[in-house]
Amino acid sequence: MTDPGGHRCLSFLTDYGTRDGFVAACHGQMLRHAPGLRVVDITHEIPPGDVRRGATVLADTVPEFPRAVHVCVVDPGVGTERRSVALAAGGHVLVGPDNGLLVWAAEALGGIDAAFELTDESLWRRPVSDTFHGRDVYAPVGARIAAGLPPAGVGPELDPAGLARLPEPLREVSTGSARGEVRAVDRFGNCQLSLRPGDLRAALAGASAPDALTVRLPGGTRPLAAARTFGAVGAGEPLLLTDSAGRLALAVNGGSAAEVFGLDVGDPVELGAHPRMTE
Missing domain, CATH: 3.40.50.10790 (S-adenosyl-l-methionine hydroxide adenosyltransferase, N-terminal)
Structure with a gap:
């Protein structure tokens, strides 16, 4: 049949x-x-x-x-x-x-x-x-x-x-922060996260528009711009954007976020408000 x-x-x-x-x-x-x-x-x-x-x-x-x-x-x-x-x-x-x-x-x-x-x-x-x-x-x-x-x-x-299933990537949202992990690294070095834009909005409820964030990585904590496109920041500057799959991603304009941040698949990432957003 x-x-x-x-x-x-x-x-x-x-x-x-x-x-x-x-x-x-x-x-x-x-x-x-x-x-x-x-x-x-x-x-x-x-x-x-x-x-x-x-x-x-x-x-x-x-x-x-x-x-x-x-x-x-x-x-x-x-x-x-x-x-x-x-x-x-x-x-x-x-x-x-x-x-x-x-x-x-x-x-x-x-x-x-x-x-x-x-x-x-x-x-x-x-x-x-x-x-x-x-x-x-x-x-x-x-x-x-x-x-x-x-x-x-x-x-x-x-x-x-x-059916056999893979472990689900880390994805936790609490007041003031969203914790996830690197889900994938593409050939450009962009680090796709397990987090989605709604996770970040939920974490920062009550804060002003998230145009500046803090990202906590295994190597330390640093401020980070949030933008829609690579070109919204200067050449070589890092940013957080929403990628074509609808997930948050760490990127570098003209460079590799994986190299700049020293990240690989499975590494933990925590996003939060930059201090100036909560003053």
């Missing part, structure tokens, strides 16, 4: 890089099972085995797609007893390992509607390599779903509560 509408697009995210033929081999399997399918590569530059980075990029990206299948492979447990799953969420389907990689993206799409374990081996490439499930399991299954196979056709339904 197939859905005649199918999905018109399949996105692909991995930690494979592009110097080898791994990505192309997966594309080949996709096209074998869904000729003419449009495949959009989100990225293949996730640091090797960094499930959290893959989950972050995926969650920030998939809401921009129309109804699509998303094949995602950051799988340090390939070949072990970890499950392979397909998650239906908001008209989309996410296919990949059950290691926390897919859940944040499903939540960004409105939440998990149903989850299924990939157990129907007739859908897989044969023989199956113990080290390349991206080519042999996820690519052919994802392509078949994009071509119209209902997610329920891949195997038995699972209780979403039993």
Whole structure:
């Protein structure tokens, strides 16, 4: 049984890089099972085995797609007893390992509607390599779903509560301060935080407009401008802004906040009012 509408697009995210033929081999399997399918590569530059980075990029990206299948492979447990799953969420389907990689993206799409374990081996490439499930399991299954196979056709339904989940990033709001952590660092050195603008507004309720803040980092505390754009501060100056994913981010105009502040993913960050805001 197939859905005649199918999905018109399949996105692909991995930690494979592009110097080898791994990505192309997966594309080949996709096209074998869904000729003419449009495949959009989100990225293949996730640091090797960094499930959290893959989950972050995926969650920030998939809401921009129309109804699509998303094949995602950051799988340090390939070949072990970890499950392979397909998650239906908001008209989309996410296919990949059950290691926390897919859940944040499903939540960004409105939440998990149903989850299924990939157990129907007739859908897989044969023989199956113990080290390349991206080519042999996820690519052919994802392509078949994009071509119209209902997610329920891949195997038995699972209780979403039993899916593997990554620890949620720190996000605490109290009177006068918002505490979070670096959620991601992009190639420009911008440090996306686990905090959103509403968290900061709630923390500073009653204060004047937050055009100046204090940021407390592992290396110390310093004042910080809050602005809408990089160019609102001088070259080389740091600032706090709302990034394209709707999260607060530490940035430097023309530079790298990660280098200037000495930050990496998971480092704690606390935002508060600069003293002159509360005088």
